[in-house]
Amino acid sequence: MLRVTVRSPELHPIALRAGERLVFGRAPHGGDGGRRPGRYAVALPGCAPHVSRVLADLVVEDNGARLTWRGANEAMLAGLFEAPGGARRVTLVRGMSTVLDDGKNELIVFTGRRSGGQDTDLALTFMVTGAPRPGEPTEVRWTTDPVAPGVAVTEEAPGTLSRYSKSWYVALALAEPLLVGDDDEQRVPTYQEIHQRVRHWRGGEAWNLADPRRVDEVIKKISKIAFGEAHDPYTALRDGKLFNARFAVARRTAQRRLVTVEDLDEVERAAHTGSQAGPSAGGGSQTRLDQGRHR
Structure with a gap:
């Protein structure tokens, strides 16, 4: 049976099996219909204030684990699969969905973590075991989650270049x-x-x-x-x-x-x-x- 373990330096490991779903971000609770059996919402520790309340959700099924990116923040997903060159890198932007590779998948949210008053990268690891075969990334449509009550407004992301400068x-x-x-x-x-x-x-x-x-x-x-x-x-x-x-x-x-x-x-x-x-x-x-x- 397919199993996905989610790890982060400041996060207790989360194990998911087929039929379960994980929603994560700065403050994901209440953004998608509240609690339901098999659905878990996890606030990532140490998120910078500009990180989206809902960054992504991970749905685990018998034939694969699909990660759908919902946040305004962009990220890099790196995994290994059976292909020339071995490593795959995917730049995740809002509305994109990809099937995780069997084995270790590294997710880096650019400047997504606040540490010591400075913004650094936020890293998560998805360990997939029992996957029948590596999937190929695809694009999907998505609509924005409603705002969870009582959650502070997301701050503007730091560091952009002025166009044509x-x-x-x-x-x-x-x-x-x-x-x-x-x-x-x-x-x-x-x-x-x-x-x-x-x-x-x-x-x-x-x-x-x-x-x-x-x-x-x-x-x-x-x-x-x-x-x-x-x-x-x-x-x-x-x-x-x-x-x-x-x-x-x-x-x-x-x-x-x-x-x-x-x-x-x-x-x-x-x-x-x-x-x-x-x-x-x-x-x-x-x-x-x-x-x-x-x-």
Whole structure:
């Protein structure tokens, strides 16, 4: 029989069997018809105030465990399944549903936890045993849960990039290889390549980005937004930890959808037509699935 165990550092393990359902988030109680047999609502400890009251629900059936994402916060789900490359990564956005892989599934809610006055990632693990086969992610429609009485209003999520700002364009150029799927190697565009891409998209104008120092300053600003102060890789570098900081910023920017493949399509279309991307051009972010490559 299929069994799912949900774990988190500050959460007592929860075991679910076929026919049972788990709803979780910052304050999920009362949002879906109250208590019923086989239905469990769990408030995740340490949630930041901007985390949705209902993040997701998990329905366990005989043939699989399906996770449906309901929150405004975005998350990354990583699992293992029988396919070339092994690992699967899915960026979860509101209205998306996916079948969990057999074995260990890791869920990361970006900046979803409040610790020491700072926002960090919130991590949960779903251990699936007895699944007949790994499922494929699908998209489903969903309507927003009613507000649970007596629950504080959700705060605005921290850290976003202003569209068409200098930082937004630099983030787009920095993350472009990941957005188009060229993420097999930890390579990011050079400062000169970032300047050239922004100049191309903006019809020859690129602020002061011809100076590599200015590009570096912008990337550090993006890093603080993407990671938060607590996990900024440039802070880690000052502490002596060596890794590819710019690649880490590019990957996190793509994972958090601070810029998207739709944004890239918009600026490319504008460049080809000789216009400049802007509010009048539209091009809002759409639901996107990420299975290791951003298409």
